[in-house]
Amino acid sequence: MIEVDRLSKRFDNQSVLEEISFSVKRGECLGIIGPNGSGKSTLLKLLSGVETSMTGKIEINRKPIEQYTRKELAKWMAVLQQESLPPIGFTVREVIEMGRFPFQNWLGEETTDIDRLIDAILDKMGLNDLSDRQLENLSGGERQRVALGKTMAQQPKLLMLDEPTTYLDIGHQVLLMDRIREWQLEDDLTVISVLHDLNLAALYCDRLLLLHNGRVVATGSPEDIIRTDLIEEVYGTAPIVMQHPVYGLPQIILQGDSISQRKDPAKKRVGKLEIIQ
Numbered sequence: 001m002i003e004v005d006r007l008s009k010r011f012d013n014q015s016v017l018e019e020i021s022f023s024v025k026r027g028e029c030l031g032i033i034g035p036n037g038s039g040k041s042t043l044l045k046l047l048s049g050v051e052t053s054m055t056g057k058i059e060i061n062r063k064p065i066e067q068y069t070r071k072e073l074a075k076w077m078a079v080l081q082q083e084s085l086p087p088i089g090f091t092v093r094e095v096i097e098m099g100r101f102p103f104q105n106w107l108g109e110e111t112t113d114i115d116r117l118i119d120a121i122l123d124k125m126g127l128n129d130l131s132d133r134q135l136e137n138l139s140g141g142e143r144q145r146v147a148l149g150k151t152m153a154q155q156p157k158l159l160m161l162d163e164p165t166t167y168l169d170i171g172h173q174v175l176l177m178d179r180i181r182e183w184q185l186e187d188d189l190t191v192i193s194v195l196h197d198l199n200l201a202a203l204y205c206d207r208l209l210l211l212h213n214g215r216v217v218a219t220g221s222p223e224d225i226i227r228t229d230l231i232e233e234v235y236g237t238a239p240i241v242m243q244h245p246v247y248g249l250p251q252i253i254l255q256g257d258s259i260s261q262r263k264d265p266a267k268k269r270v271g272k273l274e275i276i277q
């Protein structure tokens with residue numbers, strides 16, 4: 001569905017992405033991971049057509065991205081960015097309806113039965129009781145559910161997410177990632193998500209792309225990528241990698257130099273575990 005070939009991007013004199021190549025199949029979830037400043041958000045902006053590359057190409061369904069109009073892209077792909085909701089003055093239902101804008105003619109009309117679609121989305125996102133509430137009166141977690149509902153209303157084939165779980169507590173992180181995964185599986189949706197949380201990335205993504213200093217260090221299954229040596233090389237800290245006891249997927253446990261210097265002698269441990277794969 002998406003082919004990226006030797007994509008590079010510079011800002012002023014700084015090279016931010018260099019020779020990035022990868023592909024994403026229809027119905028797959030690709031997680032983009034990497035440390036701060038490694039180029040994740042920039043890559044997502046290039047993929048969604050917000051930024052243009054210097055060299056290289058991006059093809060969506062074998063057609064170069066620059067040959068799509070903005071409206072065509074908006075019918076095809078939805079992007080869930082942090083704080084991408086309108087500032088004030090709209091209810092939850094109105095905001096979700098905004099996801100239908102690309103499908104309306106200049107009179108604001110369209111053929112799909114919008115009310116039924118919006119009702120189903122409110123239901124799915126657990127927003128029924130909040131549908132008439134003003135957006136500005138919602139918590140961060142509720143707003144993020146509304147933002148995802150708005151992208152659902154767009155009924156995209158490709159969903160791109162930039163750090164969708166930032167500011168969410170663990171319950172809402174799992175809820176959001178579960179909804180996205182269900183949607184992916186039910187509708188054969190293709191998902192590309194930037195994630196900082198390596199444990200969530202390993203649990204919910206089919207494949208991971210690890211970026212470092214604007215270059216692809218590795219792509220592969222969570223088992224291929226969430227390895228102590230690779231993570232240490234890129235993030236500069238060596239976590240313990242363990243298998244999830246239920247799902248068998250890799251999960252990390254952090255280690256730090258000062259953690260063993262606790263006041264409680266019962267909890268004192270000396271040194272780090274020397275790994276383990």
Ligand SMILES: Nc1ncnc2c1ncn2[C@@H]1O[C@H](COP(=O)(O)OP(=O)(O)OP(=O)(O)O)[C@@H](O)[C@H]1O
Pocket residue numbers: 011012016034035036037038039040041042043
């Ligand atoms: N519009 C811009 N102009 C100049 N430099 C930029 C611009 N956008 C991003 N950069 C730089 O490009 C580099 C990569 O930024 P980017 O936001 O893509 O990284 P990231 O991996 O998403 O980081 P983080 O995890 O901290 O969000 C950074 O050094 C950043 O300062």
